[in-house]
Amino acid sequence: MTVWDPFGTLASALWIGGAQWAGKSTVARLLAVRYGLTAYHYDYHDARGHDDRRVARRVRLGEPAAGPDPDAVWVHDTPERMAASTLAGFPVRFEWALDDLRALVSGRPILAEGWGLRPELVAPMIDSPGRMVVMVPTEEFRRHQVDTLDRAAAIGASGLSDPERAQRNRLARDRLVAEDAVRAADAFGIRVVEVDGSRDAEAVADDLAEHFARYLPARDR
Numbered sequence: 001m002t003v004w005d006p007f008g009t010l011a012s013a014l015w016i017g018g019a020q021w022a023g024k025s026t027v028a029r030l031l032a033v034r035y036g037l038t039a040y041h042y043d044y045h046d047a048r049g050h051d052d053r054r055v056a057r058r059v060r061l062g063e064p065a066a067g068p069d070p071d072a073v074w075v076h077d078t079p080e081r082m083a084a085s086t087l088a089g090f091p092v093r094f095e096w097a098l099d100d101l102r103a104l105v106s107g108r109p110i111l112a113e114g115w116g117l118r119p120e121l122v123a124p125m126i127d128s129p130g131r132m133v134v135m136v137p138t139e140e141f142r143r144h145q146v147d148t149l150d151r152a153a154a155i156g157a158s159g160l161s162d163p164e165r166a167q168r169n170r171l172a173r174d175r176l177v178a179e180d181a182v183r184a185a186d187a188f189g190i191r192v193v194e195v196d197g198s199r200d201a202e203a204v205a206d207d208l209a210e211h212f213a214r215y216l217p218a219r220d221r
Contacts (some may be wrong), residue, residue, distance in 0.1 A: 003098075004126050007105050010098065014212050015122050016113035017185075019178030021145035021152050022195045023204060027135070028113040030205040040108040042097055042114020050096045057092070074155055075162050079172030086111035087178055094121045108217055115177070119184040126198050131215065133208055134185040136178045138196040146171065 014037075016024045025041055032039040038171055058160050073082070082143050093116050104110055122132055137145065145152040146167075153167070185192050191211060196205060209216065 004102070006102060009101055009104050009106075010125055011127070013101065013110045013112055013126075014133070014215055015117050015126070015132040015171075016111065016135060016208070017117035017119060017122065017132060018115060018181050019137060020115050020174050021046075021142055021149070022135040022137045022193075023201055024026075024102050024115070024135050025115045026201045027205045027208055028111050029199060030048055031111060031209060031212075031216075034209070034219055035204070036108050037111045037216075038104060038108060040097075040101060040104065040110060040112040040114075042116050043111065045097065045100055046093055046114070046116060049100070050093065053096055070159060071161050074166035074169055075160060077169065079169050079176060082169060082173040083176035083180070086173065087180060089122060090116050094118065115181075119181060119188050119190050123188040124191065129189040129191070130211065132185075132190045133190045133211055134181055134190055135204075136182055136192060136194055138194060139175070141195055141197045142171070142174070144195060144197055 003010060004139065014121055018024060025043070028039050028041070031037060054067075059065050060069065077085075097114070097116065099110070101110065101112060119132065119134060123129070124131060146151070155163065155166050155170060182192050184190075193204070199207075
């Protein structure tokens, strides 16, 4: 597979993929500060910087520019169909992220993190599975995150007819998407790190730093 990479950015990147609420962003920030890395946060760009492209794609496909009805997405669908739809949409969203990453030039490695950085999408671009880690929460830790983090408990859609059902559907969808990430990681020989909350973010960052050691610069003091 040949990937357009004009500045060699993608070839030298490090990747943290996996499930939501596993602490990917926190660990990426810690590693970026420790080693002077350039961090790319997929979720931030996907939710904000890519919205114009998302709207344009809907219009091109003959779909409503404003997107589907929130109840149709979160309340009236099944977790299985929601997960399938999410997985089907990742390749398009991944291309948008690659455009962002291609534009980055840094004297230090670029560390990209986010749940849309799927093993099956990243694996064909990297020279070693050691350039990627997949982080997933245990079921208990996922529920802890939902109970303690406002952003984890928020659906991100207003005016829902049944917010409790929407939340159940979202959690079940996230579980299915996480399970799929683990299967894909196993298929490509990419390491999976299960986060259960027994170690703090610094300790998890230590673990990932050891995993990425051959690619990291000397630690900034």
